[in-house]
Amino acid sequence: MLGSRKPRGALALGAAAGALLVCASGLSAAADDRDRPPGSPDRSPVATGYGGAVSTVDPDATAAGMRMLRRGGTAADAAVAAAAALGVTEPYSAGFGGGGYLLYYSAEDGRVHTLDARETAPAAMGEDAFTEDGEPIPFREAVTSGLSVGAPGAPAAWERAVDTWGRKSLRQVMRPAIELAEDGFTVDATFRDQTAANAGRFADFPATAELFLPGGAPPEPGTVFRNPDLAETYRAFARDGAQVLDGPLGRDVAAAAADPPTAPGTGREVRPGLLTAADVAGYAPVRRDPAHVEFQGLDVYGMAPSSSGGTTVGEALAIVDRSAPGDGDGAGTLHAALEASKLAFADRNAYIGDPAFTDVPVRALLSPEYAERRACLIDPASVLPAPVAPGDPSGGDGNGCPAPVAQPAAPDTEGRSTTHLVTADRWGNVASFTLSIEQTGGSGITVPGRGFLLNNQLTDFDFAASGPGAGEANLPGPGKRPRSSMSPTIVLDDGAPAMALGSPGGATIITTVLHVIVDTAALGTPLPDAVAAPRTSQRNAPETDAEPGFFGTPAEKELTARGHAFSATPEIGAVAALEYLEDGRIRAVAEPERRGGGHAEVLRPGG
Ligand code: GLU
Numbered sequence: 288m289l290g291s292r293k294p295r296g297a298l299a300l301g302a303a304a305g306a307l308l309v310c311a312s313g314l315s316a317a318a319d320d321r322d323r324p325p326g327s328p329d330r331s332p333v334a335t336g337y338g339g340a341v342s343t344v345d346p347d348a349t350a351a352g353m354r355m356l357r358r359g360g361t362a363a364d365a366a367v368a369a370a371a372a373l374g375v376t377e378p379y380s381a382g383f384g385g386g387g388y389l390l391y392y393s394a395e396d397g398r399v400h401t402l403d404a405r406e407t408a409p410a411a412m413g414e415d416a417f418t419e420d421g422e423p424i425p426f427r428e429a430v431t432s433g434l435s436v437g438a439p440g441a442p443a444a445w446e447r448a449v450d451t452w453g454r455k456s457l458r459q460v461m462r463p464a465i466e467l468a469e470d471g472f473t474v475d476a477t478f479r480d481q482t483a484a485n486a487g488r489f490a491d492f493p494a495t496a497e498l499f500l501p502g503g504a505p506p507e508p509g510t511v512f513r514n515p516d517l518a519e520t521y522r523a524f525a526r527d528g529a530q531v532l533d534g535p536l537g538r539d540v541a542a543a544a545a546d547p548p549t550a551p552g553t554g555r556e557v558r559p560g561l562l563t564a565a566d567v568a569g570y571a572p573v574r575r576d577p578a579h580v581e582f583q584g585l586d587v588y589g590m591a592p593s594s595s596g597g598t599t600v601g602e603a604l605a606i607v608d609r610s611a612p613g614d615g616d617g618a619g620t621l622h623a624a625l626e627a628s629k630l631a632f633a634d635r636n637a638y639i640g641d642p643a644f645t646d647v648p649v650r651a652l653l654s655p656e657y658a659e660r661r662a663c664l665i666d667p668a669s670v671l672p673a674p675v676a677p678g679d680p681s682g683g684d685g686n687g688c689p690a691p692v693a694q695p696a697a698p699d700t701e702g703r704s705t706t707h708l709v710t711a712d713r714w715g716n717v718a719s720f721t722l723s724i725e726q727t728g729g730s731g732i733t734v735p736g737r738g739f740l741l742n743n744q745l746t747d748f749d750f751a752a753s754g755p756g757a758g759e760a761n762l763p764g765p766g767k768r769p770r771s772s773m774s775p776t777i778v779l780d781d782g783a784p785a786m787a788l789g790s791p792g793g794a795t796i797i798t799t800v801l802h803v804i805v806d807t808a809a810l811g812t813p814l815p816d817a818v819a820a821p822r823t824s825q826r827n828a829p830e831t832d833a834e835p836g837f838f839g840t841p842a843e844k845e846l847t848a849r850g851h852a853f854s855a856t857p858e859i860g861a862v863a864a865l866e867y868l869e870d871g872r873i874r875a876v877a878e879p880e881r882r883g884g885g886h887a888e889v890l891r892p893g894g
Contacts, residue, residue, distance in 0.1 A: 330886040332879040333815045335868070338890030340875035341365055342863040343708040344380075346886040347472050348372040349877075351463035352710050353888050355455060363391060363452035364460050365710040366718035367445045371464035371521065373706055373722065374441075375514060376472050378499075378740055379481045380706040380791065383520060384540070385724035385742040386440030388590045390577060390775040391452055392784050394715035399588040399777050400452075403573040404444030405768040406437025406744040409561040416561070416763045423750035424558075431488045431731045433560030435743035436544035437769070438570045441722065443529040447572050452716065461525035468521060468738070471513035474506045477883040482506065485728040491553040494543075494735040517738025533568035536737065540567045543734045544741055566766075577777075580605045580653050583808045586779040589800075590721075592647045595639040596774030599797045600804070603631040605658035607805055610665040617810055618845035619667060624805045625825040625851060626665045628798055629673055632827035635797075637677035640760030641768040647760070651680035663688035670850040674827045704728075705773065705791035707863045711784070711873055713890070717865070719775035719787040721796070745769055774800040778808070786814065788864035795832070798824040799860030807866075814866045815876050822859040832856040861885065 330346055339362070341352035352369035355361075360368070366389065374382030381387065389402040408416075416434065417424055429435045449457050482489070482505035489495045490503075498514065499505070506512050523531045532540065544560035577588040578597025582604040589597025606627035612619035639647055651657055657680050664671060705723035723744065724730075730743035747769035749761045761770040772794045778786040786807065790799040799822060806817035821836030833853040837843055843853065861882045865875045877885025 330877070330884045332819075332877045332884060332887060333874065334887040334889045334892060335872050335874045336889035336892040337872060339365070339710070339712045340865050340873045340887065340889045341369060341708070341710045342865055342875040342877045342885060342887040343369050343373065344706050344861060344863065344877065344882060344885040345373060345376045347376050347467055348708065349886045349888050351467065352708070353890070354463050355460060356710070356712055356890050358455070358459075360455045360460070360712070361453055361714065362710040362712040362716040362718040363448045364455040365712065366708060366720045367449050367453070368460045368463050369708050369710065370441070370445060370720060370722055371461055372467055373708070374739065375464055375467045375517060376478075377706050378514075379485065379724070379728045380704045381441075381722035381724055383441055383517070383524070383739040384439050384729065384734065385722060386437070386744060387444065387720060387722035388594055388596070388771070388773045388775050389444060389448055390588060390590060390719040390777050390787075391448070392717040392777050392779070392787075393452060397782055399577045399779070401575050401577050401590055402444050402447060403575055403590070403593055403768070404440035405593050405771060406440050406742050407566070407570060408437055408745055408748075408763055408765060408767045408769070409563060409566045410765045411561040411563070412745075412763050412765055412767070414762045414764060417748065417750035426746065426750075428556065428558060429746050429750070430726055430743055431555065432558040432743070433544040433547045433562070433730070433732065434558040435725075435745040436560050436562055436730050436732070436741045437744045438562060438566045439540065439742065440570055440572055442524055442532060443570050444572045446528045457528060458525045461521050465518050465521045465525065468514045468518035471511035474508050474510050474512050475883060476508050478512070479505050479508050481727055485731065488555070488731040489728070491549050491555045491557070492547065492732055493550050494548060495731055495733040495740070496550070498733055498738065514738045516736055520737050520739065529570070532570070537567040538564045539734050539737055540741065543732055547732050548735060578649060578653060582608055582804065585785060585808055587804065588777045588779070590773060590775055591642075591649055592639050592770070593641045593768035594771040594773050595635045596772055596797055596800070597776075598639060598649055598652050599631045599635040599772075600774050600776065600801050601653050602634060602658065602661070603627040603801050604804060605653065605655065606630060606662045606665070607809070609658055609662035611809065612667065618842050620805065620809055621823070621842055622667065622846055622849055622851070623665060624802060625823065625831055625846070626671055627661070628801060628825045629671060629675055629827045630661045630664065630678070632797075633675045633677040634680065636827070638680070638760055639770050641764070641770070644764050644767050645760040648680045651682075654680075656682070660688065668849060673829050705793070705796070707775065707789035707791060707861070709787045709789070709863050709865045709875070711787070711865055715784065717777055717784045717787050719777050719789050721773040721775045721789045721791070723773065723791070747771060772796045776800055776804070778804065784867055786864065786866040788862055790860040790862045792860040794826050795824045795859045798822070798826065799862060803862060803864065814864060814874060818862045818864060818876050819879050823853065824856075824859050830854040832859060834859055858882070
């Protein structure tokens with residue numbers, strides 16, 4: 288348990304400081320009070336016990352992962368089973384037509400491994416693919432288009448994860464999701480609302496309308512939603528692996544993106560895509576070294592580029608470690624975290640792109656020396672005027688403390704969708720897996736007869752550079768991966784897993800993960816409280832986003848006095864996490880409220 292670790296380093300402030308936000312919002316109930324009553328069919332945000340754990344946004348997906356654990360599967364088997372189930376029950380956030388990033392702690396070698404399953408641009412995609420007459424095309428046109436569809440990374444990653452770290456066959460791992468697609472799941476209010484919010488564009492694509500608007504309207508809560516086409520797709524994948532995309536299925540994916548099948552008479556202009564069957568069949572996930580920083584004496588591992596998650600969370604943590612007051616001052620620590628996030632986002636926007644195309648200074652961005660140089664810009668009593676300029680991780684600006692420079696803001700158009708899950712098994716392996724099809728509902732294009740939506744992940748490219756050094760690293764390119772914010776994270780303490788976490792939420796993923804780590808590791812807040820607490824999100828903008836529950840807290844007052852300005856936003860992130868308690872138990876944690884609440888389970892509850 289990070290929240291009750293013995294003080295180590297300047298920031299181990301104890302639970303009292305961490306409770307600053309938590310008590311203000313009335314969320315001070317003892318964490319284990321929220322454990323799931325035995326036999327309760329309801330969602331439960333916290334489960335504590337032994338032998339393995341799963342936390343996801345959805346009870347059916349958690350159950351799929353638990354089934355693997357119960358039958359001797361590893362954390363990788365459980366993660367893929369849960370991911371495939373989410374493709375059924377959360378088809379607007381993730382699935383077979385999308386991608387994601389997996390972090391995996393292998394107890395066998397004591398190392399954190401990664402799989403980059405980011406969707407890739409077609410081979411025919413050039414730098415100006417999202418411009419017309421030299422101007423970026425309207426973002427909303429890119430959202431519902433074939434142009435924004437990247438070659439899906441999920442199938443190859445699921446297969447690779449099971450092959451590399453699993454004990455079960457792909458057939459066994461896919462079984463729960465196949466049953467779920469075939470037998471159906473009970474529609475809840477979130478599913479209905481997400482369908483309703485997309486109904487206009489879904490109606491323009493006959494295959495999407497047929498699947499998600501049965502009878503012409505969103506399915507009602509309480510009804511059973513079946514997806515036999517997806518069951519068939521999953522069955523073929525379970526049999527053949529990702530190789531199945533090198534055939535009719537892959538050709539169907541490419542055709543749906545290249546020439547999106549629209550309803551006759553639709554007024555929507557749907558831009559065709561550039562994806563080919565060869566792009567789809569040729570997809571390969573990439574194993575990368577994780578991004579790593581030390582924070583509070585812990586080792587924090589995140590996803591290296593093509594995601595900006597690991598470097599941005601990591602850089603911000605390294606800055607917080609050097610700039611927070613360390614004297615029990617919770618608001619001072621939050622101030623440091625907001626300012627660190629501002630600085631780290633400036634660097635993210637300037638430097639992070641697909642490392643196969645651009646030289647990303649990962650090591651320099653995460654170095655203690657650079658953290659010192661960024662931390663020295665932070666004044667404990669006032670705020671940096673935002674947006675701040677990126678620093679120079681190469682050290683070209685000298686080793687002093689260069690004056691902060693304001694610069695034009697970078698556009699933030701990332702969706703707020705996606706989903707995260709964590710799993711752990713009896714051998715001590717841990718998975719932290721974020722999955723996405725980008726916007727809620729992805730491109731809106733369902734592959735006819737195949738039961739899944741295509742991603743619109745290529746909207747995460749910068750459509751054009753917004754100035755010298757601004758956005759160039761993330762322009763489109765052939766076979767390139769657009770920069771992500773996904774931040775699956777695993778924290779080790781003396782080489783052993785201490786915590787795993789992640790979140791959906793586009794660029795707010797980064798700040799969500801950052802704040803939960805700061806809250807738990809630096810301020811001693813129990814993980815369930817840190818997950819539930821009202822969130823803020825500073826992404827190098829003059830105003831910091833804050834959830835409604837943050838307003839009126841002592842923290843808000845103290846930070847406003849230092850010069851922070853907050854603007855209300857309904858919801859930030861949705862965490863799935865787990866931690867190891869000092870007595871050896873695992874505590875799995877899901878959201879209690881956001882997005883309808885998630886569901887956590889352990890193999891053997893109690894202790
Ligand atoms: N496309 C985003 C990313 O890769 C995620 C979208 C979301 O979280 O909604 O970072």
